[in-house]
Amino acid sequence: MQYQIIGQTVPAVEMTLMSGETVFTQSGGMIWQTPGIQMNSNARGGIAKSIGRMFAGESLFMTNYTATMDQVRIAFGATVPGCIIPINVGQTPIICQKGAFLCAEQSVQLDVTFTKKFTAGLLGGEGFILEKLSGAGMAFLEVDGDMVAYDLAQGQEMLIDTGNVVAFEATVSYEITTVKGLKNVLFGGEGLFLTKLSGPGRIILQTQNFNDFAGKIIARVPKG
Numbered sequence: 001m002q003y004q005i006i007g008q009t010v011p012a013v014e015m016t017l018m019s020g021e022t023v024f025t026q027s028g029g030m031i032w033q034t035p036g037i038q039m040n041s042n043a044r045g046g047i048a049k050s051i052g053r054m055f056a057g058e059s060l061f062m063t064n065y066t067a068t069m070d071q072v073r074i075a076f077g078a079t080v081p082g083c084i085i086p087i088n089v090g091q092t093p094i095i096c097q098k099g100a101f102l103c104a105e106q107s108v109q110l111d112v113t114f115t116k117k118f119t120a121g122l123l124g125g126e127g128f129i130l131e132k133l134s135g136a137g138m139a140f141l142e143v144d145g146d147m148v149a150y151d152l153a154q155g156q157e158m159l160i161d162t163g164n165v166v167a168f169e170a171t172v173s174y175e176i177t178t179v180k181g182l183k184n185v186l187f188g189g190e191g192l193f194l195t196k197l198s199g200p201g202r203i204i205l206q207t208q209n210f211n212d213f214a215g216k217i218i219a220r221v222p223k224g
Contacts, residue, residue, distance in 0.1 A: 001105060001138065003086070011084050012077040013103065013140050017067035023074065024064045025103035031077040036069040064106070076103040082144045085204065087167070090136040092201075095174070096167035097130060105137035132170070141167060145208030152199025159194045163209035169201035 001023070002016040012031060015023060027041065041063045065074055078084055087094055089108055101110065113132040133139050143166055150158065152172065159177065168174065177196045197203050 003138070003140075005084050005086070006075075007077075009081050010078050011082075012075045013084050013086075014073055014075040017065075017072050017074065018070045019067050022064050022066040022106035023103055024062050024106060025076050026101065027061050027063055029076045029103055030063070030065065031075050033065070033074040034072050036067060036072040037074055038066045038068050040064045040066070062110075076140070078102070078142050080142070080144055082142060082206065082208065083147050085141050085143055085147055085166075087133065087139045087141060088137075089133045089139050093132055093134040093170040094139070094167050095130050095132055095170055095172075096141055097163075097165055100141045100143075100166050101131055101133070102140045102142050104133070104139035107135050107137035108133055108139050109135035141204070143204070143206045145206050148205045148207065149202060150205070151202050152197065154200045156199040158197050158203065160197065160205060161209070162193060162195060164205050164207070165195055165197070166204040166206050168197055168203040171199075172201035172203060173198045 001018075001021055003013055005011055005013050017023070017037070041061045084102060089104075095113060104110065109132075111132045111134070113130050147166070152158065175196050175198075176193045178193055
């Protein structure tokens with residue numbers, strides 16, 4: 001499989017497939033394709049795994065696109081302004097937030113995973129269930145705004161505003177910490193909790209939290 005990421009404001013990843021190659025995405029992820037591609041929607045991994053993915057923010061059904069001839073093209077687009085990043089999951093498993101997964105090669109395994117600490121899922125703002133990408137091959141993630149990556153050393157920590165974590169390597173630990181100081185909680189504008197990621201491993205962040213952005217727009221819509 002060959003691919004290129006095209007577009008600036010709301011990008012897409014366009015893939016060139018040879019006969020027999022398959023990629024999959026959540027329902028509605030495809031934006032264009034050339035003839036010679038067979039589509040098959042299914043509950044990837046069974047109904048139980050599909051329901052778990054639904055709670056993680058993905059669609060109940062996944063769609064496979066299989067090339068029936070050489071040199072066919074298919075594109076999958078981002079849903080909001082931002083960027084698309086390629087991840088080689090064969091190098092290391094990746095944990096990503098709900099809604100970050102866009103598409104992947106058939107050899108990539110997509111599973112739901114639970115945060116190691118219950119409070120992280122209960123209070124972290126990204127849901128109790130995250131997604132784990134493993135296996136082999138390329139996967140593609142959506143990022144709101146711009147992408148920033150850091151390689152954390154053993155024991156190195158970073159505090160991140162809720163919703164700005166895209167993904168992190170499975171070696172990184174994830175938990176929630178409270179903002180210190182009552183005045184900071186009430187007037188700091190960052191809420192009560194922050195996400196703490198601890199190395200070793202790479203973390204991928206986004207400069208925008210689209211849910212917060214959408215909430216600000218909704219708050220300004222005239223009522224009645």
